[in-house]
Amino acid sequence: MAGGRLVSMKDVARRAGVSVGTVSNVLNRPEIVSGDRRERVEAAISELGYVRNDAARQLKLGQSRTVGAIVLDSANPFYGQLVGGIEGAAEDSQLMVIAGSTGNREQRERLYLSLFEEQRVRGILLASTGGSAELVAAIRGRGTPVVLVESEPGAHGSSVRVDDIAGGRIAVEHLAGLGRRRIGVVAARQDLRQVADRLRGARAAAEAAGIGFEVIEAEDLSVLAGRTVGEAVVARPRAERPDAVFCVNDLLAVGVLQAFAFRHQVAVPEEIALVGYDDIAFARSTVVPLTSVSQPADLMGRTALALLEEEIASPEAPPRQVSFTPTLVERESTIG
Known part of the structure; x- marks a missing residue:
């Protein structure tokens, strides 16, 4: 700062006893400046605490x-x-x-x-x-x-x-291959392409396997919303619960798992198998490590x-x- 204001190239040039063009060359093309002048400019920059406005330079050059x-x-x-x-x-x-x-x-x-x-x-x-x-x-x-x-x-x-259609499909194919016959899919924001595609793939896999398929609507795509859905599933009579749940993201799956684990009301995977989507880092360290569809x-x-x-x-x-x-x-x- 010089007198409470930002130091300019003019200030540096004045202190070093050179032109503004020379200061610019030291900053951008130092190889064309003589050693003596370069040293004087660099010393002035250090003494004055000059910081060049790189954003302005890039805007001028069109190279952000x-x-x-x-x-x-x-x-x-x-x-x-x-x-x-x-x-x-x-x-x-x-x-x-x-x-x-x-x-x-x-x-x-x-x-x-x-x-x-x-x-x-x-x-x-x-x-x-x-x-x-x-x-x-x-x-x-x-x-x-x-x-x-x-x-x-x-x-x-x-x-x-x-390919989220493939992702939804492999989740349900995995559950069907384990002998699960009643699949609940927890989803929110079906207007989002990613969610809609995961549902499409899951539904297609369930139809191909000839198993039951139910969409369970969540309020949003959060852990808390998943927990609310999980509590609603726990509240059902056992005969009316799905035997497998696929959640369209891991946050929902973590919430569902929390509801199932509370007071050990639902054994995972013995009573209900659970699959998430995204394979976030936390998926491997949940109370029951979470099977998940992984995206790179x-x-x-x-x-x-x-x-x-x-x-x-x-x-x-x-x-x-x-x-x-x-x-x-x-x-x-x-x-x-």
């Missing part, structure tokens, strides 16, 4: 080093793992990531999209509620690349996703950033859609 990431729910550890993958890849490329969570709300998603565009970020990685397609297309048209994460199949532009969250994040950089490097190249196949991780909640 900041990536915007928008996820559906920061309370879900899956999205923490996803952002972790983005940040890991960004660190390798000397980029910065700013992440925002929409809380599954379209209005907040649109706000983040607009703010990131206004900030002239390098690009946006978006796990969408599905309601901002027109805004995304407009932002792309104005020159900011957007890569969709957990996108609709065949989405416009580059995208990375997991870290790899998805890294892939999304790689697709963004590909688009920046070759804007005329056709977009790429990358799809991963989920896998089932078996633990004691189904196999005892």
Whole structure:
């Protein structure tokens, strides 16, 4: 600070006895500045505590080093793992990531999209509620690349996703293979593509196996909502309970498991087998370790950033859609 204000390049130039252009060259092309002048500028920078405005420089050059990431729910550890993958890849490329969570709300998603565009970020990685397609297309048209994460199949532009229909299917196929005949699927927010696809896959597997299938609606996609559903299942007469439950995410499954374990009212998996989705880190350390459908969250994040950089490097190249196949991780909640 100089007299209570930020130190400018002019201040540095005045202290070093050189031109502003020389200071700029020391900061950006030091190899073309003589050793004596470079040392004087570097000493002035140190004495005055000058910090260059890199954001302004990047804006002028049109080369931002900041990536915007928008996820559906920061309370879900899956999205923490996803952002972790983005940040890991960004660190390798000397980029910065700013992440925002929409809380599954379209209005907040649109706000983040607009703010990131206004900030002239390098690009946006978006796990969408599905309601901002027109805004995304407009932002792309104005020159900011957007890569969709957990996108609709065949989405416009580059995208990375997991085959959630396959994920729902393998969960119920696993339960049917264990001899379970009455499947309850705990779900919320069926308007979200991911949830709808998991339900589609689960229903198709149940129909193929000729077993009972029931959708149990939760208030939202949280642990507390899962616990409420679990308590409602426990309150049923034993003959009316499902003998297996598949939850469309692990948070719901953890809540259901808590309700079942309370006072040992339901034995898992002996009475009711339980499967979650996402394979968050906590799934392996629940009171009964949770069988879960695993998504490669870290790899998805890294892939999304790689697709963004590909688009920046070759804007005329056709977009790429990358799809991963989920896998089932078996633990004691189904196999005892």
